[in-house]
Amino acid sequence: MKKRKINIGVTGLNAIDSPGPGVSVIRALREAVSFDVRIIGLSYESLEPGIYMHDLVDRTYSIPYPAGGADLLMARLEYIHEKEKLDVIIPNFDAELYPLIKLEPKLKALGIHMFLPTLTQFEERQKVNLNDFGKKYNISVPKSKVIYDLNTVHSLPSEFSFPMIVKGKFYDASIAYSIEQVKTFFNKISAKWGLPIIIQEFIHGAEFNVTGLGDGNGNTIAAVPMRKQYITDKGKAWGGISISDEKMLDMTRKFLRNTKWRGGFELELMKNKDGELYLLEINPRLPAWIYLSVGVGQNIPEALVNMAMGETVTPFVTYDVGKMFIRYAWDMIVDREEFEQISMYGEL
Amino acid sequence: MKLRKNVAVSEVGLIFNPVTGESFSVNPIGVEILELIREEKDQNQIMQVLLEKYSTDQATLENDYADFIDILNHHHLIEIHEETKD
Structure with a gap:
């Protein structure tokens, strides 16, 4: 049976040493079983590697930086939508969430769906509010x-x-x-x-991350915990392994239940020598290591798209433990004309 | 004493703790001891197996065994119950 095709705009194509999640999200979407995709890359810089990955990204458009304001972004997205008939946008940078949350009703009116946290949820989890967040939701924070x-x-x-x-x-x-x-x-x-x-x-201990998806009603649609095994000098996981820590999953479920989080997220956790867990940060989007979720049996980007499209998604309940991701860098050879095209015309 | 739930030990001596995500490697004798622990043998039974198989004396073996168990315990790979501590 022929699967429906969904046109999805994805940001975060900067697959660099401190990578944006876009390329991993796209790899996950390409492996979706419930739909086919046409991927529209949305880039900020001409050297974002994802722009040139033509087996993953069908077409890329440059978009203005979030600092330029919501109106400028809206105008550009309207132009892109006219050409590409976007069904869904998956933003992958914290900074672009604020304007996109504001634009969500306007974009929805055009038929562009997103599955984002509310403005309150987005603001509450800001680093400057972490103390209050911990108190309000009864979660241990440093x-x-x-x-x-x-x-x-x-x-x-x-x-x-x-x-x-x-x-x-x-x-x-x-x-x-x-x-x-x-x-x-x-x-x-x-x-x-x-x-x-x-x-x-400073909490002495080991670093862990959990990525997942909340349905906005307090339910956990997906959750995958990972231990960082190889950490770059920028603190990014270059290798990691899925684990089965019930305490971590409990904290994740509590976070989702108490905040009624809507959308993808990443929790940054620290476990001290006594086994106590501390929540260090909440990233309001999918992480760069999201492809591990596909590897362990929870295609979170696929579930997120289905939820954005208003479909009922059955929560994932299992995943493979002990699966690793090991990141690598890869040199692509790119014709200057392609660079010129995206730099001068903002489209490739 | 027993191995913690779901701790995996491969034939070649790689131990994986699925709760913490940590991996460790042990030599063939370590694998043998872990297998005996998994079979819920007590210290005396384990010592007996090893003394019969390897040329070592009881005192050396006791020391090495105690060190090994300490390391396993330190890394939360085994559970030691006081009432059955062996």
Whole structure:
């Protein structure tokens, strides 16, 4: 029987050393059993590798940066929709979620579906709100403090012991072992990402991630926990293995039940030597290692598309434990004309 | 004492703990001991098997065995119940 074809716009084609999830999401969608896909890449930079992966991406359009505002983005998406008849968009960057959540009703009116968290859910899980989030939903989080002023740094040792984590509001985190280092990281990170800076208690232990999908009513549609096995100097997992930690799955189900999270997500967790779990961060989108979910039997991007299209999706209940992903870098040979096409015309 | 649930030990000596995602490698004697633990043999029975098979004395074996069990326990690969501690 011929499967229906869905036109899906996907961002995050930057398959670099700190990769966007787009290429992994597309690989998962290409393996969907419930539909066929035409993939429309949505790129910000001409050198995003996914643009040139023609076996994965059918056509790519450049889109304006989120900082340009929702109107500019809407105009560009309308143009792309006119040409490609988009059915679904899967955004893969935190920063583009805010304008897209705002644009969701307008896009839906055009027939473009998404499956995103609500604005409240998106805001609540921001790093600066993690303490309150932990209290509200009864989830263990490391102690943290938001600071705006370098002069307040001196009082930190009375509240935190060294080492402590210095975090940017969107990206970047460094471990500081002295006040001098806190100051250095404060300046470095705030220059790049702005204020405030978040100071967070350092939890000694092993790093884990859980990716999954919430239906928006408190139900868990999918959940796959993974232990990072090979971590790059940017803290990204370059290799990992699926595990069966019931505590981690319980925390995930509790997170979804209590927040009624809608959409894909990634929880960043730390387990200390006593086996206590701490939630460090909630990424409001699918992670770059999402293809592991396909490998273990839960095609989360496929389920997300079906939910976006308004279909009832049966929750996944099992997955393979002990399956690994090992990432690699791959040099593509690209004709200059292709680079020229995307750079000059914004389409390829 | 028993191996924790779902801990996998391959024939060539790779141990995988599915809860933590950690992997360890052990030598053939380690595999043999883990197999005996899985069969729920107690310390005396394990020592007897090893003494019969390998040229070593009881004191050395006891020390090495205790070290090995400590390491397994440290990595949460076995469960030791006080009342049946052997």
